Amino acid sequence: MLGKVYRPNPSRQAFSASLLDAIFFMLRPVNPDAPHPLSTPLSFQWIGDSSLRIGCGGENTPASRDLARRVLETLDRTPVTGLLDRTPAFATVLLRFRPSDTPQAEARVRLALRGLFGAPDDVPDAPPARTLTIPVCYDPHFALDLESVAAIRQLSTAEVIRLHTQATYRVAFIGFTPGFPYLTGLPEALAVPRHTQPRTRVPAGSVAIASDQAGIYPREIPGGWRILGQTPLTLFDPARESPSLLSMGDHVRFVPISREEFERLRNREHLA
Numbered sequence: 001m002l003g004k005v006y007r008p009n010p011s012r013q014a015f016s017a018s019l020l021d022a023i024f025f026m027l028r029p030v031n032p033d034a035p036h037p038l039s040t041p042l043s044f045q046w047i048g049d050s051s052l053r054i055g056c057g058g059e060n061t062p063a064s065r066d067l068a069r070r071v072l073e074t075l076d077r078t079p080v081t082g083l084l085d086r087t088p089a090f091a092t093v094l095l096r097f098r099p100s101d102t103p104q105a106e107a108r109v110r111l112a113l114r115g116l117f118g119a120p121d122d123v124p125d126a127p128p129a130r131t132l133t134i135p136v137c138y139d140p141h142f143a144l145d146l147e148s149v150a151a152i153r154q155l156s157t158a159e160v161i162r163l164h165t166q167a168t169y170r171v172a173f174i175g176f177t178p179g180f181p182y183l184t185g186l187p188e189a190l191a192v193p194r195h196t197q198p199r200t201r202v203p204a205g206s207v208a209i210a211s212d213q214a215g216i217y218p219r220e221i222p223g224g225w226r227i228l229g230q231t232p233l234t235l236f237d238p239a240r241e242s243p244s245l246l247s248m249g250d251h252v253r254f255v256p257i258s259r260e261e262f263e264r265l266r267n268r269e270h271l272a
Contacts, residue, residue: 043058044106046106053092053095054095054113056092060090065172065173068093069088069249071113074115074116080095080108080112081101083097088175090173129249129250129251130251132250134233134253135231135232135261136165136230136231136254138157138256139262145208145226149192153192160190161228161229163187164190169184169252169254171183171248171251174248177218178236180216180235183213191212195226198222199222202223205231205233207230209228210225230262232266
């Protein structure tokens with residue numbers, strides 16, 4: 001006989017959420033100047049039977065991206081029973097649970113994140129962000145869309161490279177494919193639309209832009225972003241202790257290199 005499949009009950013979940021909110025209110029630090037402990041913009045919504053989406057402000061802003069990063073870091077420090085996977089985005093984090101652990105999942109997550117419901121002084125500071133330098137070869141052999149981007153923005157190719165390398169980017173999250181960083185911080189002067197017809201093959205290491213974002217393709221896959229150059233670095237390697245070279249919250253700077261330097265660094269990467 002098949003066991004009963006648990007399906008979240010919205011009314012029951014709402015009651016549980018209200019009960020937890022009341023508990024957080026009663027356990028808050030006694031500080032008359034502190035804001036209400038529920039002033040955090042976190043929200044919780046079930047997606048299907050076993051996935052819980054945490055909203056971190058509702059809009060793609062630096063504050064919501066930072067809060068999403070803090071949610072992930074908090075869950076790293078405080079494991080939640082039954083949590084199988086976490087998928088961050090700009091202003092949300094999607095959690096996937098074992099079906100057998102779904103009934104208690106939201107309560108466990110809220111308890112794990114209780115520090116984020118307190119006053120600002122109660123929320124641990126985010127660890128300092130790393131700054132990584134990514135070498136990029138802008139040689140025409142790799143820069144498949146450099147000239148078209150320059151034409152669209154009415155710039156010279158040298159100006160496109162200068163703007164691209166002068167900016168400091170931040171990894172909003174890793175997604176789309178393992179190791180692909182979505183980077184904020186692209187200069188407004190370089191904002192261009194995606195290709196209307198994506199390429200069927202984008203080379204691994206391609207450094208690209210689309211709309212107001214930048215990114216790096218970690219492996220050869222289809223894609224529609226505009227390619228400005230290529231890095232010889234390996235963005236994702238499952239054999240490494242930390243498979244993804246970049247992590248959510250990292251700062252990134254691009255530096256131009258010659259084609260000879262590109263080949264030297266790529267050979268070194270392959271030997272490693």
